Amino acid sequence: MSPARPPFVVTQDLAKTYLVGDVQVAALAGVSITVEEGRFVAVTGASGSGKSTLLNLLGGLDTPTAGTIEVGGALVSGMDRETLARYRRLSAGMIFQSFNLIASRTALENVELPLLFAGVDKRERRVRAAELLDQVGLAHRAGHRPTELSGGEQQRVAVARALANGPRLLLADEPTGNLDSRTSREIVGLLAGLNRGRNLTVVMVSHEEGLVREFAHEVLRLRDGRLAGTEASS
Amino acid sequence: MRFSDAVDFARTSLGKRRLRTFLTASGVMIGIGALVSMISFGKGMQKNVTRAFRSSDLFTTLMVMPGGAETPGRNAPGEDPDDRPRPAAKDAGRPEAILDDAAVAAIAKIPGVAMAYPDIGFPAMVGLGQGGGEFRLIQVVPAAVVATQARKIKWGRGYGGDAEEGVVVSQAFLRRFKVTDPAAAVGQKIRITTVSLDLGRLATLNLGSILAGETSPVAQESYEFPILGIIGAEAFGEEGSLAPSGVMIPPGPAKGIKRLPFSSVWDLFRVQGGRMGYSAVTVKLGSLRDLDPVRDEVRTMGFATFALADQFDQITKAFTIMDMVLAAVGMIAIVVAALGIVNTMVMSILERYREIGVMKAVGASDGDIRRIFFFESGAIGFLGGVAGCALGWVTSLVINRVVDFYLARQGVPAVAYFAFPVWIFLGAVAFAIVVSLVSGIYPARRAARVDPVVALRHD
Numbered sequence: 040m041s042p043a044r045p046p047f048v049v050t051q052d053l054a055k056t057y058l059v060g061d062v063q064v065a066a067l068a069g070v071s072i073t074v075e076e077g078r079f080v081a082v083t084g085a086s087g088s089g090k091s092t093l094l095n096l097l098g099g100l101d102t103p104t105a106g107t108i109e110v111g112g113a114l115v116s117g118m119d120r121e122t123l124a125r126y127r128r129l130s131a132g133m134i135f136q137s138f139n140l141i142a143s144r145t146a147l148e149n150v151e152l153p154l155l156f157a158g159v160d161k162r163e164r165r166v167r168a169a170e171l172l173d174q175v176g177l178a179h180r181a182g183h184r185p186t187e188l189s190g191g192e193q194q195r196v197a198v199a200r201a202l203a204n205g206p207r208l209l210l211a212d213e214p215t216g217n218l219d220s221r222t223s224r225e226i227v228g229l230l231a232g233l234n235r236g237r238n239l240t241v242v243m244v245s246h247e248e249g250l251v252r253e254f255a256h257e258v259l260r261l262r263d264g265r266l267a268g269t270e271a272s273s
Numbered sequence: 274m275r276f277s278d279a280v281d282f283a284r285t286s287l288g289k290r291r292l293r294t295f296l297t298a299s300g301v302m303i304g305i306g307a308l309v310s311m312i313s314f315g316k317g318m319q320k321n322v323t324r325a326f327r328s329s330d331l332f333t334t335l336m337v338m339p340g341g342a343e344t345p346g347r348n349a350p351g352e353d354p355d356d357r358p359r360p361a362a363k364d365a366g367r368p369e370a371i372l373d374d375a376a377v378a379a380i381a382k383i384p385g386v387a388m389a390y391p392d393i394g395f396p397a398m399v400g401l402g403q404g405g406g407e408f409r410l411i412q413v414v415p416a417a418v419v420a421t422q423a424r425k426i427k428w429g430r431g432y433g434g435d436a437e438e439g440v441v442v443s444q445a446f447l448r449r450f451k452v453t454d455p456a457a458a459v460g461q462k463i464r465i466t467t468v469s470l471d472l473g474r475l476a477t478l479n480l481g482s483i484l485a486g487e488t489s490p491v492a493q494e495s496y497e498f499p500i501l502g503i504i505g506a507e508a509f510g511e512e513g514s515l516a517p518s519g520v521m522i523p524p525g526p527a528k529g530i531k532r533l534p535f536s537s538v539w540d541l542f543r544v545q546g547g548r549m550g551y552s553a554v555t556v557k558l559g560s561l562r563d564l565d566p567v568r569d570e571v572r573t574m575g576f577a578t579f580a581l582a583d584q585f586d587q588i589t590k591a592f593t594i595m596d597m598v599l600a601a602v603g604m605i606a607i608v609v610a611a612l613g614i615v616n617t618m619v620m621s622i623l624e625r626y627r628e629i630g631v632m633k634a635v636g637a638s639d640g641d642i643r644r645i646f647f648f649e650s651g652a653i654g655f656l657g658g659v660a661g662c663a664l665g666w667v668t669s670l671v672i673n674r675v676v677d678f679y680l681a682r683q684g685v686p687a688v689a690y691f692a693f694p695v696w697i698f699l700g701a702v703a704f705a706i707v708v709s710l711v712s713g714i715y716p717a718r719r720a721a722r723v724d725p726v727v728a729l730r731h732d
Contacts, residue, residue, distance in 0.1 A: 155278050
């Protein structure tokens with residue numbers, strides 16, 4: 040049995056309501072979870088169950104309607120816009136299903152972006168971005184633009200970008216949604232490797248039960264915006 | 274985010290959309306070009322008029338007229354100069370000082386006066402060659418005065434002395450007689466025909482028949498004088514300050530011309546005790562500093578004065594107003610360009626909506642996004658401003674050439690109608706950047722407010 044780890048991500052009665060026309064739609068309703076530091080946690084659930092909303096809230100892209108979020112002891116749910124931007128820049132890296140790379144910039148320049156917004160000097164930026172691309176096996180593709188890269192390569196670039204400022208939390212929103220099964224396995228394997236090698240806390244939204252069971256330590260199941268169950272995996 | 278990175282972002286982004294950047298910057302370019310042309314034209318006019326005043330010594334010229342002011346001092350701003358040349362009404366039986374030779378001599382002795390001479394003119398029919406004549410005022414101008422403006426005599430020379438038999442005419446005067454080669458006109462004779470009272474005949478005539486128009490005591494006399502020199506035409510009429518009527522004659526030969534002792538009916542109102550005096554005396558000052566003391570002295574002598582230097586402040590104000598009006602016309606183009614920038618930047622936000630979301634997701638703050646769009650606006654302004662300066666400069670040169678070409682056919686020498694002090698260019702570029710930044714405020718704020726979650730879902 041593995042030793043107890045300190046909680047790293049804690050949510051209490053987390054709720055998010057959207058106004059669609061005149062109708063209030065609850066995307067999340069009273070979700071309380073705890074993710075221990077250095078764990079690889081998968082979030083699964085049917086479409087519309089609130090997985091991506093949960094991830095956006097954890098990543099500081101969105102703010103909750105009610106409840107609290109704590110990451111690494113910092114109260115994310117109480118942050119103002121400027122502090123949230125800083126949190127996204129330094130503390131929580133995110134990758135997405137559609138990669139979200141900037142098409143007009145090379146792989147290296149995409150990885151540089153978080154460093155640029157952190158005010159890192161251009162020369163140092165280049166060095167650090169190149170190292171990160173090397174770590175994800177894409178040193179030879181540094182000068183290529185996203186359209187010149189395969190889906191798997193684009194997702195690797197996105198992973199390198201998410202790690203640029205050395206966050207302790209990596210959030211992945213269906214990172215394998217646009218990839219074939221072999222590449223999906225490679226990407227999730229890469230995330231698992233980072234989780235182990237860097238003691239990185241990973242929260243990944245995924246539909247792929249097989250991969251989830253193979254790589255995640257824990258699986259959170261959401262249904263209709265509520266936590267339907269938690270189960271330990273591998 | 275560093276300053277250099279924001280500049281780099283702007284460069285990359287604008288470079289990616291070259292056509293749109295070019296078109297938007299072209300709007301700024303046209304606006305700034307118009308503004309530069311307008312302001313440089315206003316400045317050019319001001320410069321030329323000031324130069325014309327200086328070259329004609331108008332700043333150091335004081336006109337003295339009968340009808341004195343009781344209180345010495347400067348003319349009040351806005352005072353109507355027409356109040357002075359007219360003969361003053363004789364009020365309260367107080368005799369008015371007469372502007373005669375004695376007065377001219379007294380004025381000439383005032384410290385600071387370089388020269389004083391009466392403005393004498395007489396009407397005459399002037400002819401050149403075989404053609405008919407035309408009615409002109411012949412000005413009697415001393416040789417010394419002509420000598421001070423000798424540089425304006427482009428062909429021939431001024432008269433050697435006050436007794437020399439000859440005239441100096443203007444190029445404009447010759448043009449009236451279809452003379453296209455002024456050099457060939459030097460030495461030709463002009464014919465001056467005057468009217469005078471035949472006093473011998475007057476004694477023999479019956480007053481009743483004169484009043485009935487049956488008989489006339491008026492006699493006509495014709496004289497011929499060689500053209501000694503010709504004053505060249507100037508773009509801003511500088512030649513007119515020396516010889517506004519176009520024909521000058523020295524005092525010596527003028528005395529030998531029989532003529533009526535007045536040039537206008539107004540002159541008759543100056544007659545006092547059988548003496549008329551001069552209608553005006555021109556006083557040339559040693560320097561502008563002498564203006565106030567000389568004027569005060571002349572006024573204490575009982576004469577009215579008029580100095581163009583006093584009016585120059587009003588002229589300067591008029592030029593400032595003209596500059597503002599011209600700038601306002603140019604501003605219309607700038608406002609249109611500013612709307613173009615707003616439109617381009619808003620379009621850019623819509624196109625880059627997802628990109629903004631990505632930048633926010635990886636840590637860009639609202640301020641970073643605002644700065645990126647702000648710098649893009651500023652860069653458009655900078656490019657348009659620099660290009661606009663070049664456009665304004667080139668356009669002005671072309672217009673100047675066209676005007677010069679047209680006026681050269683009328684014998685007017687080439688003149689720079691536009692002035693380009695460095696501050697116009699620096700100010701125009703700075704203004705273009707400021708206008709662009711102001712235009713970028715709304716788009717930049719709108720971009721900064723983009724919700725990253727919504728933007729990342731955007732196709």
